[in-house]
Amino acid sequence: MFASTLFSRVVDPVVPQIATDLAVDLKTAALLSTAFTLPYALTQPVLGTIADFFGKTRLMNLSLLVVSITALVCAIATSFSLVFGMRVVAGLVAGGIFPVAMALVGDLVPIHQRQIMIGRLLAVGLTGNVLGAAIAGVIADLFGWRGIFAVIGLFGLTITVAAFVILRGFPVPKPRPVFNLSAVKENYRGIFADPRAKFCFGSVFFEGIFIHGIFPYVAILLLVGGEARASIAGLVIAAFGAGGVIYSLSVPALVARFPERRLMLIGGSLGAIALSLAAMHFPWYAQVAIFGIFGFGFYLLHGCIQVHVTDLSSTARGAATSVHSSFFFMGQATGPVLYGYGYAHGSLELLMFLGSGVIIVIAIVCSRFLRLRNPPSTT
DSSP states (O other): OHHHHHTTSSSGGGHHHHHHHTTOOHHHHHTHHHHHHHHHHHHHHHHHHHHHHHOHHHHHHHHHHHHHHHHHHHHHOOSHHHHHHHHHHHHHHHTTTHHHHHHHHHHHSOGGGHHHHHHHHHHHHHHHHHHHHHHHHHHHHHHOHHHHHHHHHHHHHHHHHHHHHHGGGOOOSSOOOOOOHHHHHHHHHHHHHSTHHHHHHHHHHHHHHHTGGGGGGHHHHHHHTTOOOHHHHHHHHHHHHHHHHHHHHHHHHHHHHSOHHHHHHHHHHHHHHHHHHHTTOOOHHHHHHHHHHHHHHHHHHHHHHHHHHTTSOSSOHHHHHHHHHHHHHHHHHHHHHHHHHHHHTTOHHHHHHHHHHHHHHHHHHHHHHOOOSSOOOOO
């Protein structure tokens, strides 16, 4: 988990560097985010099915191996098309890691303890996300953007070897079903028959667009304000992940103190306010605090939604979490294109204000319509 999330945000702080070195414009270089997230989104239903029928830990190991190799190829690439292609390949398989790990949590942890355990899983993943963005900026300032891919790729290969050894004897929660197309269709039919599915999947799609879609433009926003250091862009992006880590550490107290509906509304409000503030071009040190609040609010809302995703099916959790991830990353793939249009036409900030309104709507809708099948007793 830690190693896989290192890859997710490493490109964002160095979009300007890649654009300059490989002779492409900023808007084109920012599409490296879409090159990863769109294939990630499209392959999720397939990967979820593979996980349910052929083994979750096996798929996680193989996916990390491929992602690590693509990073090493990027480190020696001499053309933008090759870097773009490797990000596509990485995106095709990367969905076999985090969503599958979340499905494992669903298999092993009772529903009423699941938000806390998902929070702990996020803590591990977000630590990688934080370090990925922060380390990427520092390495880029010292050794250029190629150094980022070299370091992350070698680290990923090391973790892959360790994972093959450690997870080889990982217990299977229950006997895996025999693969057949009828069972696959029935699994997906059961997932979408739950009325919560449309709210879960629709909400994370718009989260991906308006929240995660802005990250490739963080370095550009800072550049407009006169801050050109990749390490600072990495620090600002890392602050978003740090906010998520704070959420994951505080989630037991939050769950005990507030009802789920209130948590969704608080998370959505904090996320919306932070996105609006980020559009106002405050100095970079203020943006660090803003993105920390942004991350805390996002993960507070998103964590509540994830609990319901793991409850959509007891027999096809890999499929359910992968469809959830597919919608989320489809949004992340769309977001940079939408924000890119805004950047090209001088309305990037306007789109960020629009995104704030969308986040509030998501929080209100989810707080109203998402309810657990068997809510915990209050007595």
